[in-house]
Amino acid sequence: MASAMPRINPAVILHLNGDKIIKGREPCLIAISVIDFFKTGLCFNFRGNKKGHMAIFKLHINGKERQVDVEPDTPLLWILRDHLGLVGAKFSCGIGECGACTVLVDDKAIRSCGFRVSKIKTSKITTIEGLSVNGDHPLQLAWDEVDVPQCGYCQAGQIMQAVALLKMNPKPTDGEIDERMDFNLCRCGAYHRIRDAIKLASTKI
């Protein structure tokens, strides 16, 4: 009986801002990864594409105008952390799935790891650093009172997601909190305390 020929799939390498990020031979895995990239707005180039050109962007961040000279597809998170030293928003999954990088763009919560600088235009960006002058936003005070964080890594993203929630819905029910916060992951499992803190803050806004 003739033995089946081994199937050889072509290697595929995806690049983000010049860095090799995915390499593999399994078409289904590559397809899922590509879908993730489209879904989250990340930019990728197949090997051999030229790097993008640099451009100057004026950004409104935490009430100040900032200027950066970067490639148009640079994710906002890179700009905040690497160019402007605003390191409250964290890098974790990098594909828009965990929420650690959440910031506000015109009061809407977005995942900054997949949000290209060229999409920002005149929008106003708020990060955890710009939420209050002395860390006394009602959500920050409630977070402290309920003692929410464990390791703390996800917490800036959680708070910014909660800010967007309370702007839209100042008195959310438990179900509405769970629905909105569902996609912000916490490896320490602080979900109950996060919900309690949001409810507490909602009584003070």
Ligand code: FES
């Ligand atoms: S790092 Fe942006 S969603 Fe996970």
Ligand code: FES
């Ligand atoms: S507090 Fe540790 S990941 Fe959320």
